Amino acid sequence: MTVQALAGMLKTVFLEVQEYFRLSWSAVRKIFSRPFYYREFAIQMDKLGVGSLFIIILTGTFTGMVMALQFLAQLKPFAATSYVGGMVAVTMIKELGPVLSSLMVAGRVGSAITAELGTMVVTEQVDAMQVEGTDIVKRLVTPRLKAILVSLPLLTVVTDAVSLLGGYAMAAGYGIKPLMYINSLTQFMFFIDYAEGLVKPLIFGFIIAMMGCYTGLNTRGGAAGVGEAAKRTVVLSSVLILIMDFFIAKVFVTIR
Amino acid sequence: MAQERGIRISNLCYSVDNRQILAEVSIFVEKGVNRTILGASGAGKTTILKLMLGLLQPCSGEILIDGVSLAGLSEAELIRVRRKLAIVFQGGALFDSMTVGENVGYRLFQDGELSESEIERIVLEKLGFIGLEDTIDYYPSQLSGGMKKRVAIARALASEPDYILFDEPTTGLDPVGVYNICHLMHQLQKEGKTTLMVTHDLATAFAVSEEFSFIHKARLIFDGTRDEMLISRLPAIREFLEPTDSSLFVAPKTPIGKDFHEAKR
Numbered sequence: 001m002t003v004q005a006l007a008g009m010l011k012t013v014f015l016e017v018q019e020y021f022r023l024s025w026s027a028v029r030k031i032f033s034r035p036f037y038y039r040e041f042a043i044q045m046d047k048l049g050v051g052s053l054f055i056i057i058l059t060g061t062f063t064g065m066v067m068a069l070q071f072l073a074q075l076k077p078f079a080a081t082s083y084v085g086g087m088v089a090v091t092m093i094k095e096l097g098p099v100l101s102s103l104m105v106a107g108r109v110g111s112a113i114t115a116e117l118g119t120m121v122v123t124e125q126v127d128a129m130q131v132e133g134t135d136i137v138k139r140l141v142t143p144r145l146k147a148i149l150v151s152l153p154l155l156t157v158v159t160d161a162v163s164l165l166g167g168y169a170m171a172a173g174y175g176i177k178p179l180m181y182i183n184s185l186t187q188f189m190f191f192i193d194y195a196e197g198l199v200k201p202l203i204f205g206f207i208i209a210m211m212g213c214y215t216g217l218n219t220r221g222g223a224a225g226v227g228e229a230a231k232r233t234v235v236l237s238s239v240l241i242l243i244m245d246f247f248i249a250k251v252f253v254t255i256r
Numbered sequence: 257m258a259q260e261r262g263i264r265i266s267n268l269c270y271s272v273d274n275r276q277i278l279a280e281v282s283i284f285v286e287k288g289v290n291r292t293i294l295g296a297s298g299a300g301k302t303t304i305l306k307l308m309l310g311l312l313q314p315c316s317g318e319i320l321i322d323g324v325s326l327a328g329l330s331e332a333e334l335i336r337v338r339r340k341l342a343i344v345f346q347g348g349a350l351f352d353s354m355t356v357g358e359n360v361g362y363r364l365f366q367d368g369e370l371s372e373s374e375i376e377r378i379v380l381e382k383l384g385f386i387g388l389e390d391t392i393d394y395y396p397s398q399l400s401g402g403m404k405k406r407v408a409i410a411r412a413l414a415s416e417p418d419y420i421l422f423d424e425p426t427t428g429l430d431p432v433g434v435y436n437i438c439h440l441m442h443q444l445q446k447e448g449k450t451t452l453m454v455t456h457d458l459a460t461a462f463a464v465s466e467e468f469s470f471i472h473k474a475r476l477i478f479d480g481t482r483d484e485m486l487i488s489r490l491p492a493i494r495e496f497l498e499p500t501d502s503s504l505f506v507a508p509k510t511p512i513g514k515d516f517h518e519a520k521r
Contacts, residue, residue, distance in 0.1 A: 131338055
């Protein structure tokens with residue numbers, strides 16, 4: 001690869017990053033300005049939030065059950081199975097709950113946002129909206145961003161709750177009483193842990209919504225372009241979520 | 257000095273990835289004079305419309321709508337200038353998630369200046385104009401290609417623009433559909449709207465326009481009336497008006513079918 005080609009590639013990457021942040025800043029600013037497009041917001045809440053509930057419940061339940069099963073097997077030789085609730089809680093609420101629910105939403109919702117906006121771009125619906133005097137960011141991006149920022153933390157709470165229930169279903173098999181299971185939660189979990197579990201989905205939600213919208217609005221090349229853009233959204237969102245998870249965890253460990 | 261009435265584009269250049277789409281194109285669409293921009297597919301005709309609407313930014317040159325330059329306008333100012341224009345996109349570009357009625361009344365709902373009953377009256381009036389009142393509750397997916405284009409015309413009319421831009425309005429339509437669109441364009445012209453159409457369909461162009469521009473290889477090579485165009489000796493125009501055997505693509509030496517079967521093997 002020549003130096004010129006490398007320079008061209010770097011320039012494209014920096015330009016894309018700049019445009020991504022420009023769109024993000026514009027969308028954030030417009031969260032608080034009129035018109036609020038309540039109907040669009042409600043539709044997106046239903047599609048992105050309520051629509052993801054089933055997959056989130058399945059993910060949370062089975063992950064909680066698996067975690068409990070593994071912890072019980074490890075704790076049994078030390079007669080410490082009563083700590084299983086706390087251990088499931090730490091793992092799920094701080095780490096797996098936010099990450100797994102975000103990855104699920106990135107796959108289901110991020111790609112859907114890109115496909116929807118990408119199709120609107122290639123069929124000139126976005127151009128038509130602009131001609132009709134619509135602010136595209138306010139009409140198409142901000143309602144989706146708001147819907148994910150509200151729904152993803154809620155979905156994460158659901159994931160955490162059902163994973164703890166799933167964990168208890170396994171723990172009950174080892175003779176652990178409900179009160180013992182709940183008591184172990186308070187032994188392991190502190191306020192900052194719950195805060196970490198809620199800050200993460202907020203940031204991950206922002207990544208998913210903005211990546212979905214940015215890639216969708218920059219779709220080129222018809223149906224094939226829409227498919228390619230949807231794939232790009234899922235890959236980039238997932239990778240960014242995992243990278244950001246490390247940095248957020250590092251911050252919380254430092255301030256703990 | 258009186259303000260110029262019309263759309264003027266001067267020395268317009270536009271390129272993508274070092275590929276010149278338009279080079280030094282100048283056209284004046286005078287208010288009240290219906291014009292068609294002709295040219296082969298990929299000549300840059302649609303790009304001109306998008307530049308006029310401010311959806312694309314030119315590399316150089318100027319666009320003036322009724323004397324107001326689009327250069328350097330803020331988004332809010334651009335929205336104000338765009339109110340004078342409306343466009344019927346090639347595929348209609350109706351909003352999938354909205355009904356026909358919501359599509360037609362989109363701008364009116366958005367402006368929020370009229371009551372719902374007033375908007376409904378206007379929507380029905382516009383749908384009546386295109387003969388599709390019964391489809392008010394349909395979704396675009398329930399309409400044929402020709403119906404979608406007619407609804408797109410109704411949507412364009414809802415905001416009472418001065419200029420209506422048409423992007424290949426008859427492409428892909430059967431003869432009845434083409435006749436309907438031409439008839440609607442005549443009706444609009446009678447109501448005092450100025451139409452600017454881009455197309456490669458000569459029959460439609462001659463049926464609805466008085467003036468013609470011809471784009472060839474990114475450049476404007478002709479600007480004049482129908483009669484002037486018909487007697488033009490420019491090779492590109494002659495070939496466009498009367499395609500000959502020399503216009504045919506060169507057939508591959510190996511039969512296409514043979515290649516295809518070999519590739520499959």
